[in-house]
Amino acid sequence: MKKLLVVFALVAFAAAGCAQKAVTKPEAEKTTEQKEAAEKAPEKVTEQKTAAKESVTSMEKETTGMEETEGLFKDLLFDFDKYDVKDEYKPELKSIAEWMTKHAGAKLSIEGHCDERGTNEYNLALGDKRAKAVKDYLVSLGVPSDRLETISYGEEKPLCTEHTEDCWAKNRRAHFVALGKAGK
Amino acid sequence: MRRVFFIFLLFTFHLSLFTAVQAKVYIDITSPAAAKVPLAIYDLSGAAGKEISGILRDDLVFTGLFTCVDKAAYIESVSQPFSAANWTSMGIEAVVKGSVTEDKGLTVSIRLFDVTEGKEILHKEYQAEKDLARPLAHTIANDIYTVFTGQQGIFRSRIMFVGERRGAKDLYLSDWDGHRSRKLGLKASIILSPHWSSDGNRAVYSSERARRWGIYLLDFKKMTERRIFVSKGTNLAGDFFPDKNAFVFSSSKEGSPDLYIYQIDTGKLRRLTSSFGIEVSPAVSPDGGAIAFVSDRGGSPQIYLMRSDGSEVRRVTFEGNYNTSPAWSPKGDRIAFSGRRGGKNQICIVKPDGSELIQLTDRGNNEDPSFSPDGRYLSFTSDRDGAKGVYIMRANGESQERVTPKDLKAFGPRWSPR
Numbered sequence: 001m002k003k004l005l006v007v008f009a010l011v012a013f014a015a016a017g018c019a020q021k022a023v024t025k026p027e028a029e030k031t032t033e034q035k036e037a038a039e040k041a042p043e044k045v046t047e048q049k050t051a052a053k054e055s056v057t058s059m060e061k062e063t064t065g066m067e068e069t070e071g072l073f074k075d076l077l078f079d080f081d082k083y084d085v086k087d088e089y090k091p092e093l094k095s096i097a098e099w100m101t102k103h104a105g106a107k108l109s110i111e112g113h114c115d116e117r118g119t120n121e122y123n124l125a126l127g128d129k130r131a132k133a134v135k136d137y138l139v140s141l142g143v144p145s146d147r148l149e150t151i152s153y154g155e156e157k158p159l160c161t162e163h164t165e166d167c168w169a170k171n172r173r174a175h176f177v178a179l180g181k182a183g184k
Numbered sequence: 185m186r187r188v189f190f191i192f193l194l195f196t197f198h199l200s201l202f203t204a205v206q207a208k209v210y211i212d213i214t215s216p217a218a219a220k221v222p223l224a225i226y227d228l229s230g231a232a233g234k235e236i237s238g239i240l241r242d243d244l245v246f247t248g249l250f251t252c253v254d255k256a257a258y259i260e261s262v263s264q265p266f267s268a269a270n271w272t273s274m275g276i277e278a279v280v281k282g283s284v285t286e287d288k289g290l291t292v293s294i295r296l297f298d299v300t301e302g303k304e305i306l307h308k309e310y311q312a313e314k315d316l317a318r319p320l321a322h323t324i325a326n327d328i329y330t331v332f333t334g335q336q337g338i339f340r341s342r343i344m345f346v347g348e349r350r351g352a353k354d355l356y357l358s359d360w361d362g363h364r365s366r367k368l369g370l371k372a373s374i375i376l377s378p379h380w381s382s383d384g385n386r387a388v389y390s391s392e393r394a395r396r397w398g399i400y401l402l403d404f405k406k407m408t409e410r411r412i413f414v415s416k417g418t419n420l421a422g423d424f425f426p427d428k429n430a431f432v433f434s435s436s437k438e439g440s441p442d443l444y445i446y447q448i449d450t451g452k453l454r455r456l457t458s459s460f461g462i463e464v465s466p467a468v469s470p471d472g473g474a475i476a477f478v479s480d481r482g483g484s485p486q487i488y489l490m491r492s493d494g495s496e497v498r499r500v501t502f503e504g505n506y507n508t509s510p511a512w513s514p515k516g517d518r519i520a521f522s523g524r525r526g527g528k529n530q531i532c533i534v535k536p537d538g539s540e541l542i543q544l545t546d547r548g549n550n551e552d553p554s555f556s557p558d559g560r561y562l563s564f565t566s567d568r569d570g571a572k573g574v575y576i577m578r579a580n581g582e583s584q585e586r587v588t589p590k591d592l593k594a595f596g597p598r599w600s601p602r
Binding site: 043045046058059119149 | 291308309310311312313316319320323355367368369370371374376377390392393394395396397398402404405407408409410411416417418420434436439440441462463464465478484485506508509522529549551552595596
């Protein structure tokens with residue numbers, strides 16, 4: 001019985017749908033109106049005029065003003081769709097923490113990257129979690145959090161561009177860039 | 185039970201007869217099995233005329249509701265007056281004739297004839313600048329489509345996407361069929377996921393500049409770009425609420441990627457989720473009442489649904505272990521998403537309650553689905569032919585075709601509102 005009721009409701013709904021649609025359907029009279037209109041005023045096909053500009057003007061000027069140094073530390077790799085720091089990298093992170101202690105003026109940017117298999121937006125969130133996981137570990141080793149920045153690039157900046165597991169493994173990485181006076 | 189249902193179908197059919205008195209219904213687009221209407225579309229005169237006729241055929245055939253009969257089969261010449269007798273034997277139901285005048289601009293006169301009724305059902309003139317032959321043709325296609333279906337066509341809609349040539353990314357805007365594509369000229373190395381405002385005059389997108397992820401607002405009327413939100417962490421736009429100056433986006437400013445509502449005029453921020461995991465890719469339902477999003481709170485990325493105030497969170501997808509990039513159909517009765525099936529991402533659609541899951545693609549990786557304003561088509565990204573490109577298809581998976589050129593890496597398409 002319940003099923004029957006549902007069907008009834010559907011029918012009533014469909015009928016209502018039909019009646020509503022009829023309002024928007026072109027009627028015979030409308031066609032004659034159009035016919036008359038054809039003799040009077042043609043439809044002018046135009047495009048939304050932009051401010052007569054070909055290119056977008058940006059209201060912002062953005063630069064870091066920071067000197068960047070890469071290659072001081074090697075990349076840390078992650079498993080597919082994972083963002084936990086593997087135990088094998090803990091000695092490496094310890095030496096990064098020690099380096100940070102020695103270079104008191106230095107800041108470190110930790111970049112989170114992903115392989116191309118995920119979807120772009122989700123990969124940016126995943127890269128964010130990877131960079132944060134590395135940062136959290138360094139903070140736990142005593143590096144002040146205000147000297148550690150994180151940025152996610154998702155799958156936008158691959159290190160390796162072939163579509164192989166070898167390549168994907170290299171791309172699922174945390175990459176380090178020293179900022180400011182660090183390089184000197 | 186089936187018999188009872190059949191009787192009710194008959195009953196609805198009977199009801200539709202009543203409405204047919206008010207207006208002739210040529211195609212009921214809600215019926216999946218509606219027969220295609222065979223059309224004859226003459227080549228209009230001149231180069232512009234030929235182009236326009238070609239566009240009319242392409243537009244109407246892509247809908248899946250029409251077929252175009254080969255010109256070689258026409259018995260009636262263009263100059264002869266329309267006579268239904270010349271067409272009935274061929275099974276043709278409607279004929280499009282017209283003329284083109286080219287002087288300073290283009291003037292096109294279009295006549296549409298109904299073969300069964302033996303009469304003219306549309307006669308209209310159109311004018312445009314000479315370089316606007318394509319939009320002019322799409323306007324005619326819209327009118328013909330409306331005559332047959334009673335619905336608005338989407339042939340003047342556009343697709344916005346991210347394009348990359350030689351490592352330089354930019355936002356691009358093209359007609360729905362990929363033609364007349366143009367770069368907007370943004371100076372950024374990384375741009376992601378553009379989203380239209382409901383009036384089509386603005387867009388928000390994320391861009392990484394100077395090591396920070398900002399959310400940018402593009403004003404199409406002024407052709408200006410403004411950064412409206414920036415913070416530490418990853419900020420990913422986001423989807424506008426219908427008819428409100430606000431959008432929802434994902435930000436990891438408090439540590440983990442969570443969802444926030446941002447009020448553009450006041451700069452007010454409201455947090456919707458707070459979990460340890462990832463919350464990303466929010467999509468606002470057409471009525472503004474619900475948000476579909478991606479979360480890995482259950483151990484793998486899945487589509488979830490909540491009310492716009494953050495309450496009543498529930499999971500939508502259970503099949504597969506990687507379901508991302510949700511997008512609503514304009515009626516709010518379906519959610520399209522990208523689901524990993526057998527190691528590759530495929531476009532799927534599902535009802536918001538999680539039922540009636542259908543996979544629409546099966547070649548290569550397919551991501552970023554976005555519905556056309558009438559819900560009949562989807563645009564998406566695919567790498568099936570090598571580099572990523574923008575594709576379109578009907579919402580049932582038919583007629584999948586690439587609309588961006590092979591030499592352009594293109595992704596993140598978003599179909600415009602009307």
